[in-house]
Amino acid sequence: MASRTDAPTRREQILKEAARLFAERGFHGVGVDEIGAAVGISGPGLYRHFPGKDAMLAELLVGISGQLLTGARRRLAEADGIPAARVLDSLIEGHIDFALDDRPLITLHDRELDRLRDSDRKLVRQLQRQYVELWVQVVREAYPGLTEPAARSAVHSVFGLLNSTPHLGRAGTLPGRGTTATLLHRMARGAFEAAGAE
Amino acid sequence: MASRTDAPTRREQILKEAARLFAERGFHGVGVDEIGAAVGISGPGLYRHFPGKDAMLAELLVGISGQLLTGARRRLAEADGIPAARVLDSLIEGHIDFALDDRPLITLHDRELDRLRDSDRKLVRQLQRQYVELWVQVVREAYPGLTEPAARSAVHSVFGLLNSTPHLGRAGTLPGRGTTATLLHRMARGAFEAAGAE
DNA sequence: CCATCAGGTTAACGACCGCTAACCTCGCTG
DNA sequence: CAGCGAGGTTAGCGGTCGTTAACCTGATGG
Numbered sequence: 001m002a003s004r005t006d007a008p009t010r011r012e013q014i015l016k017e018a019a020r021l022f023a024e025r026g027f028h029g030v031g032v033d034e035i036g037a038a039v040g041i042s043g044p045g046l047y048r049h050f051p052g053k054d055a056m057l058a059e060l061l062v063g064i065s066g067q068l069l070t071g072a073r074r075r076l077a078e079a080d081g082i083p084a085a086r087v088l089d090s091l092i093e094g095h096i097d098f099a100l101d102d103r104p105l106i107t108l109h110d111r112e113l114d115r116l117r118d119s120d121r122k123l124v125r126q127l128q129r130q131y132v133e134l135w136v137q138v139v140r141e142a143y144p145g146l147t148e149p150a151a152r153s154a155v156h157s158v159f160g161l162l163n164s165t166p167h168l169g170r171a172g173t174l175p176g177r178g179t180t181a182t183l184l185h186r187m188a189r190g191a192f193e194a195a196g197a198e
Numbered sequence: 199m200a201s202r203t204d205a206p207t208r209r210e211q212i213l214k215e216a217a218r219l220f221a222e223r224g225f226h227g228v229g230v231d232e233i234g235a236a237v238g239i240s241g242p243g244l245y246r247h248f249p250g251k252d253a254m255l256a257e258l259l260v261g262i263s264g265q266l267l268t269g270a271r272r273r274l275a276e277a278d279g280i281p282a283a284r285v286l287d288s289l290i291e292g293h294i295d296f297a298l299d300d301r302p303l304i305t306l307h308d309r310e311l312d313r314l315r316d317s318d319r320k321l322v323r324q325l326q327r328q329y330v331e332l333w334v335q336v337v338r339e340a341y342p343g344l345t346e347p348a349a350r351s352a353v354h355s356v357f358g359l360l361n362s363t364p365h366l367g368r369a370g371t372l373p374g375r376g377t378t379a380t381l382l383h384r385m386a387r388g389a390f391e392a393a394g395a396e
Numbered sequence: 397c398c399a400t401c402a403g404g405t406t407a408a409c410g411a412c413c414g415c416t417a418a419c420c421t422c423g424c425t426g
Numbered sequence: 427c428a429g430c431g432a433g434g435t436t437a438g439c440g441g442t443c444g445t446t447a448a449c450c451t452g453a454t455g456g
């Protein structure tokens with residue numbers, strides 16, 4: 001397995017640039033020649049690394065969903081005996097880290113899902129569903145007044161809030177990363193609290 | 199002007215179906231033949247009503263942005279002497295109505311902006327910016343502790359929260375419209391309050 | 397030192413798509 | 427009732443795009 005300090009493999013370069021381009025112009029709006037050019041090779045050269053353009057999107061989306069779910073499960077596993085409110089904070093923190101560090105992926109994640117082949121789409125949806133259910137359980141523990149459908153709606157809405165990072169100033173116009181993360185965290189907590197209030 | 203009870207014009211039919219299809223499969227993922235078929239005519243027939251596919255998207259996006267801005271301005275004009283917190287409630291209510299009634303448009307609104315011609319994109323962005331600034335002013339009146347950049351971030355994030363409606367259950371699976379609207383409203387208020395807390 | 401193979405290249409094919417051209421057919425209206 | 431414009435139709439053009447084919451090259455290891 002490649003350690004973090006290794007030079008990125010060609011495959012990784014391609015995935016990163018493809019993610020950026022797909023997020024900027026949409027899956028159908030980017031040609032394979034452009035993706036190739038972004039990593040310094042020509043269009044058809046990509047086919048030495050991926051069986052097709054679809055496969056790049058599929059690997060990106062499965063990767064995102066899997067990472068989110070794995071991270072959340074890890075945080076939950078470390079949460080034995082810790083109050084639900086704290087566990088929820090940990091989930092929020094993890095999601096914010098992801099949303100701030102991988103903005104193109106966050107964008108793709110809820111935008112290009114329908115461009116996948118049936119089997120891939122089902123897999124991604126399954127991972128997403130498990131991620132949501134995991135949040136719903138923690139939220140209902142922290143705010144027992146919430147019905148299950150209300151908790152699910154609240155979770156989706158908070159995802160919308162946290163995933164707004166791509167809209168927060170294109171580049172250095174937003175305040176420091178820590179400031180933004182804190183603000184998002186407070187707002188997410190405030191939204192859940194308001195949802196849980198009878 | 200067509201009253202609300204008139205049969206929809208062909209133009210209106212086309213725009214509505216185009217919005218739905220663009221939201222479902224993306225601007226580049228929908229062909230003119232499909233849009234035509236959705237209203238019972240064939241692809242090139244559309245060109246009797248619009249100069250091109252781009253023009254449909256442009257009209258949709260300009261319409262959305264304009265409607266949101268106009269509605270917000272109207273609510274603000276009626277708000278003389280009313281406390282800022284109440285005005286903010288009114289803005290939230292208006293945005294929620296829109297997000298719940300025109301889900302495809304909400305989806306397009308932050309997804310396909312980059313597919314527009316330069317001039318149209320500039321217009322839409324200008325309308326969006328004015329809408330955001332209007333919210334920012336009201337939010338800062340209601341929560342004077344917020345700096346201007348923090349208020350702007352908070353507004354964008356709440357838009358993310360409110361615009362999450364397309365993710366809340368595809369059809370009748372979500373609770374009643376009123377219940378959902380109330381929940382979203384409470385969460386938006388909670389998020390702003392948490393952002394404004396020192 | 398030669399064989400192999402990973403990882404490129406360019407050329408080109410076939411499908412698709414936006415759009416135009418040319419034509420048709422009603423329902424008005426002078 | 428002639429004519430004309432609104433609103434359709436089908437055929438087809440030109441460009442783009444994903445993909446494949448055929449070929450090249452330099453590193454590597456027996």
